[in-house]
Amino acid sequence: MTSHVLLERRGAIARLTLNRPEKLNVLGAEMVSELRTYLAELGADPAVRVVILEGAGKAFMAGGDVVNFYANLPHMPKLIRTWATAFHDVIQDLRSMPKPVLAKVHGAVAGGGLSVMMACDLAIAAEGTKFTLAYANIGTSPDGGSTHFLPRAIGARRALELALITDPFDAARACELGLVNWVVPDAELDARTTEIATRLANGPTEAYARTKALIGATFDRTMAEQLAAEVESFSACAGTHDFAEGVTAFVEKRKPRFEGK
Structure with a gap:
């Protein structure tokens, strides 16, 4: 069975890769479970001093699995309580991780993907990245801590704009709003991420x-x-x-x- 999250260690740097590239790394129960397992493991490992979170393929994370929502429409009110609660455990794990977590984002960062990125401590984005909160597009309100992180980062009025209007915005706008720390050319994303992670790994x-x-x-x-x-x-x-x-x-x-x- 293919793992939905890959773990790679290089010295004090651990790299977690969301691994559903054929579905733009949308969230699923297996991904959530594997993330929880790895985050607990890395948080407890004194040899790990920084964690990079990234997505395989063409995107960081395109949010929830809407096709799965459709397949389970009659049962969604009950299912979403289970799924969202488990997802929120991941958000809490990222926030409580006792070492820096650096989100490396590219492609699509949508819905729950934006929440995951904001739960990380720092974020670096490729210039071509596109962001959107997107929940209103499928007729629901946000989860994943978006309504916690966004008002604190950009104020209530701008948070409402992103949540209600849902227009995609680019990496430059994300940086201007304070949602990402660095924007780099797509070709430089790997090198700059490693540079920042190495600096953090060598810190206190x-x-x-x-x-x-x-x-x-x-x-x-x-x-x-x-x-x-x-x-x-x-x-x-x-x-x-x-x-x-x-x-x-x-x-x-x-x-x-x-x-x-």
């Missing part, structure tokens, strides 16, 4: 994990609560090997050699 992994947690929680806290959380996080980092190395390297005027611990 524990500090990255705590920074992710702080920024992820900030909208649910008062300023006083966030300040207290920053103190606790900084204090914990101060006991790590990488903090000692970073401080020592600063005093010795050299580049730090972080080990991710």
Whole structure:
């Protein structure tokens, strides 16, 4: 049986590839299950310090499997509770991953694909990438955390524009809105992704994990609560090997050699 997600490890960099290229990597139960398994494995592996998430073939992810929706129309209200709940576990796994996750996107990034990309910490897009929220085109509201991520990233009014109007937009617009961090020529996507991932893999992994947690929680806290959380996080980092190395390297005027611990 063909795996719907492929895992490749190269040193401290793990690469997860969505592998339904014949269907533009649309979500299915097998893909969701395999993603959960791999994300748990990589999150617990101290040898992995950064994860790249990408799509095989012509697209990153074209959203949900609408053909499957059609085949199960009479049962969809019940089925979608099961399917969407499992999908949302993947979104939570990406957000709680204790190391950076870099989305490498190209081709179509639609519906749930946009949600998955936004659940990653950083995103790099090929110039030719096309984005759309698309849910309204099939008569439903978004899932996958889109209604959580978008208003925080671009404001409620622009989030409503993307959700209600659903016009596709290009990579330059996605970067302008703050949905992706970098846009590169299609031919340079692989090299630039590897360059960024290598930089992250050589960084202070524990500090990255705590920074992710702080920024992820900030909208649910008062300023006083966030300040207290920053103190606790900084204090914990101060006991790590990488903090000692970073401080020592600063005093010795050299580049730090972080080990991710």
